[in-house]
Amino acid sequence: MTLILQLPDQLEQNLRAEAARQGLSLEYFVKSLLASEVMADTYDDVERYTEDELLQLIQAGPDAAVFEEYKKLRSMFESGVIEDSAHDRLLILNEVIEVSHAKRMHYLKLLSKLRTVDLDTLLAEFSLKH
Numbered sequence: 103m104t105l106i107l108q109l110p111d112q113l114e115q116n117l118r119a120e121a122a123r124q125g126l127s128l129e130y131f132v133k134s135l136l137a138s139e140v141m142a143d144t145y146d147d148v149e150r151y152t153e154d155e156l157l158q159l160i161q162a163g164p165d166a167a168v169f170e171e172y173k174k175l176r177s178m179f180e181s182g183v184i185e186d187s188a189h190d191r192l193l194i195l196n197e198v199i200e201v202s203h204a205k206r207m208h209y210l211k212l213l214s215k216l217r218t219v220d221l222d223t224l225l226a227e228f229s230l231k232h
Contacts, residue, residue: 110190148215156216159209160228163202168195 109117121131151159175192178184184192210228214221 110193112187112190113194148212151209151212151216153213153216156209156213160206160213163206164198168198171195172199 117132117135118128121128124131126134172192172195175184175188175195178188179192210224211221214224217224
């Protein structure tokens, strides 16, 4: 399968640098990275986790510094004064935050299975909206 992606320049540079650091071709490195992420996100084995582990994973996310940098760059973007490199960084941070939220929702779904309660109940417990 051929897949064409438009990536921010900074992300491409980071991928190339990491592939080179590991002594891998960019193509092989990206395939491996995608495969490991897809495989990590496809598990639904609720017995794999304790309730405490799931609670920790649900509470986890990017650290405060990531959110602060995101807010600063978002403000620059909204005011119309953002350089290309800063805009690329904003896109990367946005992706990091979205992926983190998606993973947290996955763990929330597993917790609902473990507790045998519906997802809406857990969303209310964690003060999350859908």
